[in-house]
Structures are given as structure tokens and as C-alpha cells.
Amino acid sequence: MIVITAPTGNIGRHLLPLLLESAPAHGEELRVVVRDPARLPDAVRARVEVVTGSHGDAGVVDRAFEGADAVFWLVPPDATLAPDDAYLGFTRPAAKALAVHGVGHVVAVSALGRGTPVADRAGLVTASLAMDDLLAGTGAAYRALASPSFFENLLEEADSIRENGVFTDVVDGDRRAPLVAVADLAAVAAGLLLDRSWTGTDSVPVLGPQDLSPHDLARIMTEQFGRPVHYARQPLDELYTTLVGHGLHEAFVQGIVDMKRAKDEGLDAGATRTPDTATPTTFAQWCARTLKPAVLS
Template structure:
């Protein structure tokens, strides 16, 4: 029995699809924890057991993890609480339930940066790494998927790219760093959940095929979109003001700023790319299949090919 949390999110829905596809061959039973079962794809509703509720709730996870061999763990973002509450606070009931229910293996979505000089002052990343320690202390075999920034974050910039040919972040324009497609995170999680021969505690970096700077991203987007795209570096103070202006919790905002500062100082740099079971998604490939329709519109993107 594999339990999937956050099965309707960007990573979870892709993971669920992979596991449902593999389940008949592997004989795995699947269970999902979801607040709103209506959000599950119709194609999977009859093929998984559903536990309704929040996986941050003790009673819910006790029901969900009963009889489970493995769990996919993903904490949903919550800008209304402190990072410690959002990560470790949300995870504590699950960590107790892992032990109480005898769960053997857990795969969680986390971040790069452990053992770097920036790890203790990286805001949301620091909180995510503390969550990993909490899960590891529960006694399960644990693999933290250590992820950099996602390609999909750029979808938030689609409107600006469409209107002005500009995308914004806070990193130096020439600083290369890894990035990853959420589909690759899901595929890595599926492999670990289906083949549970691993033991102990560790992290698995999930990286795109190459490090890319914002200038590299702009160049590739220009080529793939067929229109000029340039990068604007946003000062951290401007980012802080914008986030506070949206009414976000001040501690959460400071954690975002700290994470962005740490990334610009090299938090994600220098990670060894180990061989993967499947080729990592390249940024140009992702732009062609995902960003291009979002920026140009499906019909215009097809006509431009």
C-alpha cells in the first residue's frame, strides 16, 4: 500500500498518474489523502482508496497510514503561518503516525542546500531541511528529494513575458544554478516508492540536465518562443515590499527573502549529477511543451511551429 499526499498538486497529480499506470503490474494498492475528492481526475477515482481531510491533521493521517508500506510526503505551501509551523508543525502528526502505523518507507519533497554555509539561514529551505530531520527521527527509511527551483515557477511570469518580454527574479543575471521540471520530481518519487529496496536516511538530488543562469533562461526562451525575452533582476527589498503588500505573513515573507538571498549566494551550487533512470527534462524542451502554450496561447503556439 502506497499513500500519496497532495495528489492534486503539480507533483502529486503526475505521481498519482505514474503509480496508477504501474499499479496493475506491481500489484500495489494506492490510497490518497485529499481535502476535496472532486478534484481528483475522473480516470483515477475508481482505482484508488480516498481518505478525505488534511494530511496535517492527526486523525486523518492515522486513518490514512494504517496498513501503509510507503508514503509520499509533500507539505503544501502556507503563507499564513511561520515557516516552522508550515513545515515541521504541519508534519509532526504525520511523523508520529509513521511510527505508530509501522510505515516502512517515506519519500518527501524537500530542497537542496544541506551542509552548505547557507543552510542555516536560507528561510524556507532551512525550514524544509528541519522537516526532513523530523521525519528521519521517526524511524522510517527516508529519502528527501532535494530539489532546486522548478521550471514551473516561470509560469507565474507568463503574463509579463507575453506583454513585455520580461521575467523577474532576484538572482544575479550571470549566476548559473540547477532547475528542474516537476515531472522529473514525480518520476523520481515513483521509482523510489515502487522499488523499496533502499534503507536508512538520505537525500536524492533531483536536477535538470544543466545549470542555467537567468541570462541563459532568457536566451532559450527567446529561441523557443520566437520573440525577445529579457531578464530583470528584482532587488530583495522590492520583493519584500511586494509580498507584504499582498498581505502575506511577515515571517513567511522574510523566509522567502532569506531563501532568495541564499540561492544567490550559491545555496544550490556544486551538486553532483548522478545518472538517472530516465533523461532529465531540458529547459528548451519544457519551454516548447509547457511555457510556449502558456505565453502564446495554444492555437498561436501551434500556428507558430
């Protein structure tokens, strides 16, 4: 039995079809934890066991993890909380349930940066790494999917790219770093969940096919869209003010700012890309398939 949390989110909606396709051949049953089962397609609901509720709730995860052999764990973003509450507070009931039910394997979405000089002052990433330690202490074999930023983050910039030909971030325009498509991350997770021959605790870097800078992204988007796209660097204090103005918790916003600052100082630069840590989808491929329709619609 494999339990999937957040099955309708950006990663879960890619992961669940992969598991539905392959699980029967592995003799696996699937259970999902979802707040609103109506968000699952009818064909999916007919093939999985559904536990309704938040996977941050102790009673929900106690029911969901009973009899489970493996769990896919993802903390949904909650900008109403401080980072430690958003990650550690949300995960503590699950950690207890994992230990109580003796779940053998856990795969979780986490972040790059462990062991770097800035890891202890990287905001949301620091909280995510602390979550890894909590889950690794449950007795389950544990794999943290150490992820950089996602291509999909740029979908939030689609309106600005369409209307002004500009996207923003706070990092140096020439700083190259890994980026990855969420579908590729889901594929790595599916492989680990279905082949549970691994033991112990480890991180699994998921690095995409190449490092790219914001200026590289602008060049590729310009080529894909057939019109100029530019990168504008936003000051960190401006980012803070904007996000607080949107009603986000001030401590959570500070966690975002600290994470962004750490990324600009090389947080994601420590992992080595190898055939095992690279993933196949290029930014140009993702841009043509996903971002271009969103921008040009």
C-alpha cells in the first residue's frame, strides 16, 4: 500500500497517474489523502482508496498510514504560518503516525542546500531541511527529494510576460542554478515508491538537465515566443513589502526572502549533476509545452 498526500497539487497530479499506470504490475494498492475528493477525476476515485481531510491532521494521518508500506509526503505551502509551523508543525502528526504504524519507506519533497554555508539561514529551505530530520527519525527508510526551483514558478509571471515582456526575481541575472520540471520530480518519486529496495536515510538531488541563469531563461523565452522577454531584478526589501501587502504572514514572507537571498549566495550550487541526478525535460521543451500557451493565450 502506497499513500500519496497532496494528490491534486502540482506534483501529485503528475505522480498519481504514474503510480496508477505502474502500481498494478507491482502488486501495489494506492491510498490518497485529499481535502476535497471531488477534485479527483471519477476514474481515479474508482481505483484508489480515499482518506478525506488534511494530512496535517493527526486523526487523518493515523487512518491514512495504517497498513501502509510507503508514503509520499509533501507539505502544502501555507503563507498564514511562520516557516517552522508551516513545515515542522504540519509534519509532526505524520511523523508520529509513521512511527506508530511502522511505515517502511517515506519519500518527501524537500530542497537543495544541506551542508552549504547558507543552509542554516535559508528561510523556507532551512525549515524544509529540519522537516527531513524529523521524518528521518521515525524509523522509516527516508529519501528527501532535494529540489531546486521549479520551471512552473514562472507561470506566476505569465501576465507580466504577456503584457510587459518582463519577469522578475531577486537573484543576479547571470547566476546559473539548476531548475527542474515538476513532472520530472514526480517521475523520480514514482520510481522510489515502486522499487523500495533502498534503505537508510539520504537525499536525492533532482537537478534538471542544465544550470540556467535568469538571462538564459529570458533568451530561451524570447526564442520560443518570437518576441523580446527581459529579466528585471527585484530588490529583496521590495519583495518583502509586496508579499506582506498581499496579506501573507510576515514571518513566512521573511522565510521567502531569506530563501531567495540564500539562493543568490549559492544555496543550490552544491549538488553535482550526474546521470543519476539529471532529469530530462529542458526549459525550452517545458516553455513550448506549458508556458508559451499560458503567455500567448
